Amino acid sequence: MSGSTPAVDANRTRNRIFVALGTLVIVATYLYLILAQPEELAEGGLGTSALIALAGYLIGAGLIAAGAIHRLPTATLSLIPIAIVLNIAVGQLTAVLGLPLYLDSIGTVLVGVLAGPAAGAVTGALTNVIWGLTIGPIALPFAVTAVVIGVLAGYAARWGMFRRFYLAPVAGFVTGIVAALVSAPIAAFIFGGATGAGTGAIVAAFQAWGNSLLASTTLQGLLSDPLDKTITFTIVVIILFALPSRLRGRFPFVRQYNVFGKVAPVAPAEPAAPAAPAAPAEPEAPKA
C-alpha cells in the first residue's frame, strides 16, 4: 500500500520463515498431543503433555504473529485495535448476557476478511494479550485458537466464501471445527476440561460416557465452536454487506482477491481543457 518501509523487504525471508515455523510448531504440537497422549495419561499423571501444549502453542502463535505483523501496512495496523476492542466488547457482552456462545472473534474475522490471513492472525493473537491485560489472563493459553480463526477467515475470504451471503456461514462452520480440534488439548491438559461451568458439565457428561479427557474436550468443542463460528461469520457478513462498497474497496486485499465479487472497474472521464486563467476582478493592493 505504501512504499515507505524498505526495511521490511530485507526481512521478508525471515518473516516467511517465522510464519512457516510457527505453523509447523502448532501442527507438530497438535499431532504429538493426540498420538502420544493416551498412554501417558494411563500412567496416572499428565507427563509433559501440558508443558508441550502450552509451550508449543504459545511459541507457534507468537512466531506467526511476529512474522505476520511486519507484512502489514499502516492502514491495516490501525484497523486491528478497533477489531480487538470489538472482540472484547461483544465477547464480554455475550458472557454477561449468559448466552451459550463466545462471539469473541467478530473483529478477528472482520480483519481476516478485509485484510487477509496475516492480519487476521495478528488480530487473534493480540486480542488474547489485551484480554489478559484488561479482564484476566485466563484466556491467554487459547491465543493459538484465535490465530487459527483469523487465518482461516482470511483464506475463506480469499477463496470467495464472502461473495455470496450463504457461503460465509459454511466457512464459519468449517472454521469452528478446526478451532475445536486445535483448542481441545488446551482445554484438556491446562484446564482439565473446566473452562467454564457450562462447558465443564458437558465435558463431565462425555467422560461419564466413557470418553477420554482429550476426546471429551474435543467433543465439547465440536458442540459449541462450529455453531459459534457459524453465527460469528454470519454477523460479519451482515456487517460487511451493510458497508458501502467504496469503503470495502479501500482494502487492497479485498481488491486483489475480489473478496466480495468482481466489480467492473470505472475509468474516470477525461478532464476538459483548462479554462482561461481568471483575471483578478479587483486591482492589486497590499495586504491590510
Place this chain on the structure above:
Amino acid sequence: MNDLTIRIDGLRHTYESGVEAVAGVDLTIAPGERVAIVGQNGAGKTTLVRHLNGMVRPTEGAVHIGDWSTSDKSIAELSHRVGYVFQNPDEQIFARTVEGDVGFGPKNLGFEPEQITESVMTALEAVGLAHEAQVHPHHLSLSERKRVAIAAVLAMRTPIVVLDEPTTGQDEDGVRLIASIIDDLTARGTTVVAITHDMDFCVENFERVVVMARGTVRADGPTARVFADQPALEAAAVEPPQLARLARVLGWSEMAVDPSGFVDAYERRRRG
C-alpha cells in the same frame, strides 16, 4: 404554534468526575422562540441543552418541557417533544439508505407508513438531499451527512428542536441552507435552541442569545442588546460578531445585526 414552554429552574449538573458543568441556571424559553447559546469550549452549553431531552439529568433543580418534568420521562418519551441534532452525524447514521435513516425517528414515534414517507421526503427536500434518498449515507460527504442528521430530526416533526453546532464543517451554501431550515421551523411554530460558535450566524438568525461561562448564564436577552454588552462578553470570552467589532472600533454606541442594518446606521451618521 406549539404550546410547550421550556422551564429550567435552579439547574445544576455535576459529572461523576466531579466537574460541575452547569452551576445554577434559570431559563424560560417560550413556545416558538429561537434562542442561540454561546460561550467558550467547556462553558457548559452542551450539558445544559442535553437536559432538554433527558440525556443528562439534573443533579439539582428541574427542567420542564410543558407539563413534563424531564426527570421522570425516558429519552425516547421525550423525543416526542424534543428533537436533538448531534454535532457528529456518524454517531447516529446506521441505515443503508439516506431515506431509511431519516425514517428511523418517525417510525419509532409511531407515524403511519404514508406519513413516514411524506415527512421523510419533506425533510430531505428541506436539507437539499431529496435526490440522494436511495444513496448509502456513507457515500455522502461529511457536510452532507450532517444534513442527513438534521433531516432525521426534522422528519420527527417535534415541537422543539435542539441543534448542537449545526454550522461546523459547512461551507457558505450549507450555512445558508441551515439558516433557511431554521426559518421554516419557526414558520411552523417550532421552538429552536442552538449552540453555536459562529457569531455571524448567531446574530443573523436568532432573536435571543444566552451567553454562558463556567456553567452559568452571564447574559441573556435580545441579540442586539447582548452583543452590545461588552463586559459580559469579555467575561465569557465570547468574540462579538464582525460588524459589532467594527462598530466598536468606529466608536458607535449601537450595534447592527446585519450588513444592511450596518449601512443604514452608517448612512444616518454620514448625514450627521
Place this chain on the structure above:
Amino acid sequence: MIELRDVAFAYEDAPAFTLAHLDLDVAAGTIMGIVGASGSGKTTLAKIIAGFIPSTEGGTYRGTASVAGAVLSEGTLTEAVDVVGLVTQNPFNQISGARFTVREELAFGLENRSVERSQMIERVDAVADTLGLTALLDRSPYALSGGQMQLVAIASMVVMAPPVLVLDEPTSQLDPAGTRLVYDVLARLSEGGTTVVIIEHKTELLHEHCDAISVLASGRIVSTGTPATVFADDRLSTWGVGQTRITQAAREARARGLLPVTALLPVGVSDGAAVFAENGAAR
C-alpha cells in the same frame, strides 16, 4: 517551495476527476490559504502536497507536484513526510494511540525519526509551551476535550519542524481563543521560514494572516492572489466561498452611493474601520 504543474487526480472507481489541470505555487516562508466549497477537492489537494497521493491512494494521477525541488511521486512517502507535515481534519483520529501521555504522544513522530532523547525533551517542552499544553503533558491524550485534542494534533506535527506544514481545517473544534493561538503559532513559524498551507472556512482569519489565497472550485484553482484582492472578488459567492460581513456591508454601501467605487472593498475590522472612517463614519 511548492510547485504543482497540471496535476490531476481521480479516486479509484470514481466517475470523474476530483482535481484537474491544477497549478499552484507557494513561495518559501509564506502562508497560503486554500478556500473553496465542500466537495471542491481541498482535502485531496492537501494529500497531494503532502505526498500521500498517489503513494497511499489508488486512482489516476497525472502531473508533477514538487516540494523544495523534489518531485514527490518519485520518492518514498518517508522522504515526503520529512519535508511536508500534514495535519488532517478530525483530531480524534490524529491521536496515535501508541502512547499513553500527551508528552509521549508529542514525541511519537520524533521517535520514529530517531531523534536523540535530550533533543526530544527540549522540543516537546518548547512546542507544548507555545500551544499552551504544558499543564496537559501528563494526561492521557484521549482524556482531552475535542479542542484540546486538536491543539495536541497540531503540536504533534509542529514539533517535527517540517519545512512545509499543511493543515486541513485545523481550527474546526476550537473556540475563538484557541483559534487565535493556532494562528499566532503559524505566523511565528512562517517568520522562522516554514512554508504553511492552510485549508480553512474562516475568511476573516485568513485575510488577517495569509500572504496569498487560492480558491478551489470543482477541482480547479479559479483564483490566486493576495487576501485583499481574492476576498473582495465579485465571484466569491459563485465559488461557494463566504464574504465577510464587512465586505458585504461595504458592497452595499457602495451600491447605495455611500462609498466611492474606487475604494478597495474591506474584509476585516481594521481595514473596514479605515475605509468607513475615511468616508465619514467616525463619531
Place this chain on the structure above:
Amino acid sequence: MTTLYLERASAVHRLNPVTKLVALLAIIAIVFAVPQWWIPLGIVVLVVVPAAVLARVGGRLLRLFLILLLPLLVVLFIVQGFFFPDGTTVLWQWGPARLTVEGLVFSLTIGSRLSALVLGSLVFVLTTHPARLMTALTQAGMSSKIAYVISASLQIIPAFQERARSILLAQQARGLEIAGGPLRRARALLPLIAPLVLGMITDVDERSTAMEARAFGATPRPTSLTVVDDPLSERIGRWLLAAAAAAVIVLVVVGVIA
C-alpha cells in the same frame, strides 16, 4: 485506562517489566514441567503471594482469585474429581459420579498449576503499567508495530465505550426504546452496532494517514522519549531464572524428577 494495573510505590513495581516477564515465564515453565502438585502450590505460597503482598496488591489479587479462578477450580474438582475417566480407586459413588483418588490427584495437579499460571500472570499485570511494559519490550527488541497495536487497543477501549454511549443517546433521542422484552432489545442492536463499526472503519483511513505523517514505521530502530532502567543485577537475574527453568525441564525429561 481499563487494565488491571494498580499504581503503587513498590520494589515489584519498580522492576524492569522484562525481568518480571522472564520470572513469570520461568514459573510457568517449571510448574507445567514438574509432575508434583505441591510444587506449583509451593511457588504460589512462597513466591507469588509474597510478591503480591510486597507490591501491596494482595487485596486485589484475592478479589480476582475469587472472581476468576475459584469458580474454575470448583468446576475442575467436580468434573475431574467425580468423572475422571481413568479413575480406578473409587471412594464414593452415586450414579455415574465416582469420586476417585486418581481424579482428585489429577484435579490437584491441574488446579495448582492453573493457580500458579493465573495468579502469577495477575501479579505481573497488577504491578506493570502497560506503557512501561511496551517501552521495556521495545527496548528489548520487540517490534514497535506490536507495541502500537497493544497500546492503541488499550486506549481505544474507553473511547469506544464513550462512542457507544453517544450512539445510544443519539438513537434514543430519535425515539428508540431500549427497555422491554428480548425481541425489542435485539431489534435495537442494529442501530447501535452499525454506527459504531461503520464509524470506526471510516476512521481507519485518516488514522493511518496521521500515523504515516509522523513517520510511523519509517525506521526499524526508533528512539524513545521514555527509558526504562535495566540494571546489570536484573539482567543477570533474568539469565539465572531462565537457566533455572531450563535445568528443571531437563531434569524432568531425563527422569531425575518424576
